[in-house]
Amino acid sequence: MLQIKKLHKSYPIGNSSLHVLKGIDLSVEEGEMVAIMGSSGSGKSTLLNIIGMLDEADSGEYILDGLLIKNLTEKKAAVYRNKFLGFIFQSFNLINYKNALENVALPLYYQGLKRKERQELAMFHLGKVGLTNWAHHLPKELSGGQKQRVAIARALAANPKLLLADEPTGALDTTTSNEIMAFIQQLNDEGKTILMVTHEEDIANMCKRIVRLRDGVIIEDKKVNQVRVEQYV
Amino acid sequence: MFDLDLWREIFQSINKNRTRSLLSGFTVAFAILLFTILFGIANGLQNTFEQEFVDTASNSIFIMSGQTSMANEGLQAGRKIQFKNEDYDYIKEEFSDKVEFITSRVFKSVNASYKTEKNNYSLIAVHPDYQFVEKNIIKEGRYINQNDLENRTKNIVIGRLVEEDLFIKESAIGKYVNLNGIQFKVVGVFTDEGGDDEERIIYMPLATAQHLYGNNDYIDQMNLTYSPELNYEQALGFSNLLTRKLKSRFSVASDDQRGIRVFNMAEATQQVDQMTLGLTVIILVIGFGTLIAGIVGISNIMIFIVKERTKEIGIRKALGATPKSIISIILIESILITAIAGYVGLLIGVGVLELIGSSLEVYFITNPGVNNSLVFGATITLVFAGALAGYLPAQKASRIKPIVALRND
Numbered sequence: 046m047l048q049i050k051k052l053h054k055s056y057p058i059g060n061s062s063l064h065v066l067k068g069i070d071l072s073v074e075e076g077e078m079v080a081i082m083g084s085s086g087s088g089k090s091t092l093l094n095i096i097g098m099l100d101e102a103d104s105g106e107y108i109l110d111g112l113l114i115k116n117l118t119e120k121k122a123a124v125y126r127n128k129f130l131g132f133i134f135q136s137f138n139l140i141n142y143k144n145a146l147e148n149v150a151l152p153l154y155y156q157g158l159k160r161k162e163r164q165e166l167a168m169f170h171l172g173k174v175g176l177t178n179w180a181h182h183l184p185k186e187l188s189g190g191q192k193q194r195v196a197i198a199r200a201l202a203a204n205p206k207l208l209l210a211d212e213p214t215g216a217l218d219t220t221t222s223n224e225i226m227a228f229i230q231q232l233n234d235e236g237k238t239i240l241m242v243t244h245e246e247d248i249a250n251m252c253k254r255i256v257r258l259r260d261g262v263i264i265e266d267k268k269v270n271q272v273r274v275e276q277y278v
Numbered sequence: 279m280f281d282l283d284l285w286r287e288i289f290q291s292i293n294k295n296r297t298r299s300l301l302s303g304f305t306v307a308f309a310i311l312l313f314t315i316l317f318g319i320a321n322g323l324q325n326t327f328e329q330e331f332v333d334t335a336s337n338s339i340f341i342m343s344g345q346t347s348m349a350n351e352g353l354q355a356g357r358k359i360q361f362k363n364e365d366y367d368y369i370k371e372e373f374s375d376k377v378e379f380i381t382s383r384v385f386k387s388v389n390a391s392y393k394t395e396k397n398n399y400s401l402i403a404v405h406p407d408y409q410f411v412e413k414n415i416i417k418e419g420r421y422i423n424q425n426d427l428e429n430r431t432k433n434i435v436i437g438r439l440v441e442e443d444l445f446i447k448e449s450a451i452g453k454y455v456n457l458n459g460i461q462f463k464v465v466g467v468f469t470d471e472g473g474d475d476e477e478r479i480i481y482m483p484l485a486t487a488q489h490l491y492g493n494n495d496y497i498d499q500m501n502l503t504y505s506p507e508l509n510y511e512q513a514l515g516f517s518n519l520l521t522r523k524l525k526s527r528f529s530v531a532s533d534d535q536r537g538i539r540v541f542n543m544a545e546a547t548q549q550v551d552q553m554t555l556g557l558t559v560i561i562l563v564i565g566f567g568t569l570i571a572g573i574v575g576i577s578n579i580m581i582f583i584v585k586e587r588t589k590e591i592g593i594r595k596a597l598g599a600t601p602k603s604i605i606s607i608i609l610i611e612s613i614l615i616t617a618i619a620g621y622v623g624l625l626i627g628v629g630v631l632e633l634i635g636s637s638l639e640v641y642f643i644t645n646p647g648v649n650n651s652l653v654f655g656a657t658i659t660l661v662f663a664g665a666l667a668g669y670l671p672a673q674k675a676s677r678i679k680p681i682v683a684l685r686n687d
Binding site: 100126 | 283294592593595596599602679680
């Protein structure tokens, strides 16, 4: 599904540069649920961004679904992102003037689907996260948990191969966090590959594998016994 | 290609971000409104100018006489100079190659009456050439002709407003008007662009007037137009020569400013032309100034809009939007807003000019109006400027790595 070899990344800071990733080797199989852990500044978000094609590595190899991701044009990167990847962000990143349904339908718009299909599909995914009745509400009328569920529905709408989550529960309370994690586990059960950045130990333990980063290198990579979250929805 | 979905996206974005849309729309609308009104007023000023001077042929020369102010050749100061028919003949003869049209004038004031209507008018006795010197336009009938002169006919030509005053709704042609007790036949009605006063005049054959009112061959004034082929310098040279010749003919001192006066319209025309040029320059400066202010305004707003939308752009990119689709959504939106707003500004501007236009004549502004193609040009310039001003930051935004755009702020 995903192979990364000797990945390096540094950011320029004034005249010097900050070496964030110092040779990452990582391989993820289909159907895995991986938590990437580390303190802030360990490079976990940078890694996720590179995997998400939101950022580019300086050197190293990144193969996604058998495809070498390198020197992509903006257009190609956009197509790949749309086709392969679904994003879930800590701050939800919904478009505030679009209602839940329109937000979910947006990646489908970029896939070139017809309006009717888009709406049906978006409605279906909203139904999956239990928000059918909230379809026509604006993000500001939704609770944090609901917003994140809309974001999950949006990430799923394009039927991506890989779901990337950046601290998906970071802005939520424990109950809501559990609710969201239950969803993500359920998605994984259905066969979605999930990669998640978190710094919360208990959230990480709800995944099947934990990769720990410190100062830009992987210090630990182990399979764990998944802690199942009770279904709330 | 017409992409309905793209337009839906754009309309939603405009509709849901009303403040932003109104702000950019207002800037453009206001700029175009100002542009239209300023240009309209400037044009109105120019119209006034042109109207004031269109009345008389611009190649006219007026020859007037008065009392001498200096003693000359043994003659005392204070002598009255009186032109006669022979002077008219002299000029016509002497300068036949330079004179286009020439006419004498005798002024009188008459009480005119027709049936029960009565009024007082200026009467000018003229040669047939007067029509061309004064730019009278025959509305009906004919002008004074050579035959009228030779036979001293009692024919007159009256202004449009004289006809209106005396004949109310009838046609005056062929009717007889009583002028100070003598019946005259109306043979023509004329109009003049010089305004109402110029249309309240009665013209009579010169010979008739000279015979009836004094039985002499006196002339009050002579008007002529010189050949249009003369340029400004030549025209001035001609009037100077004419002045010298007339002064020596009447033994008037060469630097006597009162005995004989020759007024050349070319000088006035030159001044008017310079004034008009000055006005045109001012108009252009005002227009460009307004336009530049508008461009700066819309550019600022576009940059602000792109900045405001950076996060949205990041989200769209993360969801698979190509840079092209991002640029086009921002640009089409801004072009749409600026174009509509520009049109609204134009409509309001033209409406305001229409509404207050006629009340501005007191301030020497006649028919303030704008050339539509000019304002469309200005609107398109603004739209283009807005698009350009939006394009650069939009392109930059489309290149932003989504992660930068999405970073929590």
